[in-house]
Amino acid sequence: MTRRAIGAVLGVVLVGLAGCATPTSHEANTSAMPEGFVRLSDVSPDIVQEIRYAGEHNFVGRPVTGYDAPECWLTREAADALGQVQSAVKAQGYSLKVYDCFRPQRAVSDFVEWARDPADDVTRAEFYPRLAKDQLFPLGLIAEKSGHSRGSTVDVTLVPLGSSASPTWQVGDPITDCAAPVGVRFPDTSIDMGTGFDCFDPLAATADTQITPEQQANRGILVAAMEAAGFVNLPEEWWHYTLKDEPFPDTYFDAELG
Secondary structure, eight states: OOHHHHHHTTTTTGGGGGOOOOOOOOEEESSSSSTEEHHHHOOTSSSOOOOOOSSOOOOTTOOOTTSSOOEEEEEEHHHHHHHHHHHHHHTTTTEEEEEEEEHHHHHHHHHHHHHHHHTTTTHHHHOOOOOOOOTTTTTTTSSOOOOGGGEEEEEEEEEEOOOOOOOOOTTOOOOOTTTTTTTTSSSSSOOOOOOOOOOGGGSSSSSSSSSOOOHHHHHHHHHHHHHTTTEOOHHHHOOOEEEEEEEETEEEEEBBOH
């Protein structure tokens, strides 16, 4: 990896998949949905759900601990705000699609353990083809806490109105670079955002200027709609948004999705 490329990736330190991770003063461990949380399907059933960590098509290559069901849980405030975004983008011919919502702390810990196992490198060709696995944790791309565990962070994209989730990826299917052009990388139903979801690559930065004008415009539509509803984008990941006035800013929950 060149010095310039490493420098670009270093911009993800302290954030990355973990998203604004800092030590917490309180962790809530429970086997039930936390109080104040709702199922997104009960609030906005028309938002497409493609919960990647409940299946095998993700950067660990298997279902993640804590994802016993492919469900999107959010705080009531975040779910209501996301419903506002859905109404806004539908008027423009789109629907939201969520990849991840509430993420149990046990899932974050699973990520950390995976990152520390150099032998488990089967997904590199798709999700981090230009990084060695042992760089992921030092660079902050994987961290011990995640904003997702507070319940008001969502990984989201736009799909054409009427679209569904992407085709189911099966073990043995081709593995292609997440930063490859549309038509080469995994056939996600998302409009072209320049990279796939969970792409550990500088091109995934929301304001990256090396992507095409169309891809920049697509990201801009999502940013504008999410910001209007009170969400803040993580600059290093075009898909990652947190509700600005989140109700549990210091609590990391560990309820198992089910």
